[in-house]
Amino acid sequence: MSGTIRVPPPVNEPIFPYTPCSPERAELKAALNEMSSQEVDIPVIIGGREIRTGKTHEIHAPHDHGLRLGLWHEGGAAEARQAIADTLEAQREWASWPWEDRAAVFLRAAELLSTTWRARLNAATMLGQSKNAFQSEIDAACEIIDFFRFGAHFAERVFSQQPHSEKGVWNRTDYRPLEGFVYAVSPFNFTAIGANLAGIPAMVGCAVLWKPSKHAVLSGYHTYRLLEEAGLPPGVINFVPGNPVEITAAALEHRDFAGLHFTGSTEVFQSLWTTVGRNIASYRTYPRLVGETGGKDFILAHPSGDADAVRTAIVRGAFEYQGQKCSAASRAYVPASMWKGMKDQLVAETDGLSMGDPADFRNFVNAVIDRGAFDSITGYIRRAKAGADAEVIAGGRYSDADGFFIRPTIVHAKRPDHETMCDEIFGPVMSIHVYPDSAWSETLDIVDSTSPYALTGAVFARDRAAVREAMGRLRHAAGNFYINDKPTGAVVGQQPFGGGRASGTNDKAGSAANIARWLSPRSIKENLVPPTSYEYPFMAEE
Numbered sequence: 001m002s003g004t005i006r007v008p009p010p011v012n013e014p015i016f017p018y019t020p021c022s023p024e025r026a027e028l029k030a031a032l033n034e035m036s037s038q039e040v041d042i043p044v045i046i047g048g049r050e051i052r053t054g055k056t057h058e059i060h061a062p063h064d065h066g067l068r069l070g071l072w073h074e075g076g077a078a079e080a081r082q083a084i085a086d087t088l089e090a091q092r093e094w095a096s097w098p099w100e101d102r103a104a105v106f107l108r109a110a111e112l113l114s115t116t117w118r119a120r121l122n123a124a125t126m127l128g129q130s131k132n133a134f135q136s137e138i139d140a141a142c143e144i145i146d147f148f149r150f151g152a153h154f155a156e157r158v159f160s161q162q163p164h165s166e167k168g169v170w171n172r173t174d175y176r177p178l179e180g181f182v183y184a185v186s187p188f189n190f191t192a193i194g195a196n197l198a199g200i201p202a203m204v205g206c207a208v209l210w211k212p213s214k215h216a217v218l219s220g221y222h223t224y225r226l227l228e229e230a231g232l233p234p235g236v237i238n239f240v241p242g243n244p245v246e247i248t249a250a251a252l253e254h255r256d257f258a259g260l261h262f263t264g265s266t267e268v269f270q271s272l273w274t275t276v277g278r279n280i281a282s283y284r285t286y287p288r289l290v291g292e293t294g295g296k297d298f299i300l301a302h303p304s305g306d307a308d309a310v311r312t313a314i315v316r317g318a319f320e321y322q323g324q325k326c327s328a329a330s331r332a333y334v335p336a337s338m339w340k341g342m343k344d345q346l347v348a349e350t351d352g353l354s355m356g357d358p359a360d361f362r363n364f365v366n367a368v369i370d371r372g373a374f375d376s377i378t379g380y381i382r383r384a385k386a387g388a389d390a391e392v393i394a395g396g397r398y399s400d401a402d403g404f405f406i407r408p409t410i411v412h413a414k415r416p417d418h419e420t421m422c423d424e425i426f427g428p429v430m431s432i433h434v435y436p437d438s439a440w441s442e443t444l445d446i447v448d449s450t451s452p453y454a455l456t457g458a459v460f461a462r463d464r465a466a467v468r469e470a471m472g473r474l475r476h477a478a479g480n481f482y483i484n485d486k487p488t489g490a491v492v493g494q495q496p497f498g499g500g501r502a503s504g505t506n507d508k509a510g511s512a513a514n515i516a517r518w519l520s521p522r523s524i525k526e527n528l529v530p531p532t533s534y535e536y537p538f539m540a541e542e
C-alpha cells in the first residue's frame with residue numbers, strides 16, 4: 001500500500017456521567033454484579049499461552065474482605081526469562097509491520113473500550129482497586145482511550161520529524177524501536193498506567209515484559225485481554241504478574257534489557273536504577289530509564305484567593321480515590337485570614353463525605369488498597385492525634401472490620417515541618433499549615449523546600465502579581481502546576497503528566513517526549529551523486 005497515512009485526529013474521550021437511569025449506569029451495574037458473582041482464574045500470559053504456575057493468590061475487594069473475585073498465578077524468574085525470550089521473538093515480526101498496522105491495533109482497542117469493553121474494565125477497576133464509578137471512568141475508560149488515540153497521534157508526529165537535505169543528498173531518520181525489550185512495571189492506583197506503560201512502547205514496535213502491581217492484577221488482566229481482542233499478536237506484550245523481586249532481577253540482568261517504563265514509589269524506582277547502574281557493562285545498549293514516582297503535592301492559597309475554590313480543591317484534590325493518586329493534594333498552606341472563614345465549612349464538608357462500597361454509587365470515597373496502606377496511613381493519624389504539634393480536626397476514624405476504610409482526615413499542622421506536611425502518606429489525609437498573611441514570601445520558600453518531590457502543585461490567588469511570583473519561585477517545585485484549580489485530574493493531550501526532583505524523570509506520560517524514549521533514531525544519508533575521486537578542488541595546481 002502506498003500513501004502518506006495519517007491517524008485520525010485524536011479527541012479526548014467524553015466522560016459518561018452514570019446518572020440514575022442512564023444506560024451506562026445499568027450496564028456498569030450489570031458488569032459489577034457479574035464480576036462479583038464469578039471467580040476468575042488469572043494466568044501468566046506468555047506468547048499468548050496461559051501459564052498456571054499453581055502458586056496462587058486470592059483477589060479480594062479492598063472494601064469487602066468477604067468478596068473474593070478470583071485467583072491469580074504468580075510468575076517468577078523462570079516465567080520472566082521465558083517472557084523475555086518470547087517477546088524478543090515476537091518483536092521480529094511486529095517491528096517489521098507498517099506503522100499503520102500497529103497503530104490500528106491500539107486504535108481498535110480504544111474503540112472497543114469506548115463501547116463494548118467499557119463496563120468490563122470499569123467494573124474490574126471498581127472492584128479490584130476500590131474506585132467509585134466516576135474515578136474508574138476517568139481512569140480505566142477515558143484515560144486508556146486517550147493514551148492510545150493520542151499515542152498514535154504523537155508517534156506520527158515524532159516519525160514526521162525528518163532532517164534537512166542539501167543538494168545531491170537525501171537525509172532521512174529511521175525511528176527504530178529499542179533493540180531489546182522494555183520492562184514495564186506498573187502501580188496499583190491507575191488501570192490506565194498499566195495500559196500506557198506496556199502499550200506505548202509496544203505501539204512503536206518495542207518488545208514488552210509487563211509486570212503489573214499485585215493489587216491491580218484483575219484490571220491488568222482485562223486490559224491485556226482487550227489488547228488481544230484488538231489484534232495484538234501473541235508475545236508482543238507478555239503479562240507476568242508475580243514476585244517483583246525475582247521478575248525484576250531476571251529482567252535487569254538480561255543482556256537485552258533496553259528500557260524501564262516504571263510508575264510507582266520513589267524508593268523502588270531508585271533501587272531499580274541502582275541495579276541497572278551496577279549491571280551497566282553487561283547490556284547490549286544503554287537502557288532508557290523512565291520513571292514517574294512519588295509526590296507531596298501542595299495547595300498554596302494567597303490571601304487574595306477565593307476561599308470557596310480553595311476549600312473545594314482541598315476536598316476533591318485530597319480525598320478523591322482516597323488520596324491514592326500520585327497527584328493528590330496532601331499539604332496545604334492557608335493564610336490565617338482565609339482560614340478563619342473556611343475552617344468550619346471545610347471540616348463539615350469533609351466529615352460529610354459518604355464512604356463505603358463503590359458498587360453503591362452514593363459513595364464518594366471507598367477503601368484504601370490493602371493492609372499495608374491501612375496500617376501506614378493510620379499510623380500517621382495516630383501520631384498526629386498523640387503529638388502536640390498537630391491536631392486532627394476532621395475524620396481521624398478508621399476500621400478494617402469489613403474493608404480497609406479510613407475516614408477522610410484533616411490534620412492541622414502547627415509546624416510546617418510536621419511529618420504530615422513532609423511525607424508522602426498516599427491516603428485520605430490532608431495536612432494544613434496556617435501561615436500569617438504577612439508571611440507569603442517565606443511560605444513560598446517553605447513550599448519549595450519541604451519535600452524532595454516535585455510532582456503537582458496549585459496556587460490560588462486573584463492577585464496576578466502573586467500568581468506570577470508563585471510561578472517563578474516554585475518553578476521547579478512541580479512538573480504539573482495549577483493556577484486556581486486542584487492539582488489532580490491531568491488529561492492526556494492537555495496537561496502532559498510527570499514531575500521532577502524525586503518524583504521522576506518527567507518524561508511526560510502520554511506525550512511525544514515519552515514516545516521518543518522508546519525509539520532509537522538511525523540517521524540515513526544517501527548520496528544521490530557520490531564523488532568518484534578522492535581529490536578536493538583546493539588540491540588542484542595554480
Ligand code: NAD
Pocket residue numbers: 185186187188189190193211212213214244245248263264265266268269271292293294295325326327424426455497498499503504
Ligand atoms: P510500589 O512502588 O509499591 O509498586 C509499583 C510497582 O513496583 C509494582 O508493580 C510493584 O510490584 C513493583 N515493586 C514493588 N517492590 C519492588 C521491588 N522491590 N523490586 C521491583 N519491583 C517492585 O507503588 P504502588 O504502591 O503500586 O503505587 C503507589 C506509588 O506510585 C506512590 O508512591 C505514587 O506516588 C506513585 N505513583 C506515581 C505516579 C506518577 O505519575 N508520578 C502515578 C501513580 C503512582
